[in-house]
Amino acid sequence: MKSPQYRQQGLPLTSSLMESTIKQMNARVTGTEKFRKKESGEAVLQLQADSLSNSQLLGNFWSHWRTRQTGANTDRKSTA
DSSP: OOHHHHHHTTOOOSSHHHHHHHHHHHHHHHOTTOOOOGGGHHHHHHHHHHHHHTOSHHHHHHHHHHHHOOSOOTTSOOOO
């Protein structure tokens, strides 16, 4: 590894930044107070990655999400 050259370029020399990001994302997906469907895990990861990358996808998601809201809880099963 060319550490002196990488330092001059301002590049990170450790994996601690990536490890910290992975730990944060893991806590958000599998935290003790997280109750979501198993199938939505991929979407949560996509949204978290988008949030960290400052792209426009997260804004587009929320705009689309708001237009589909009806106020009904679709996760509950009918007891009729």
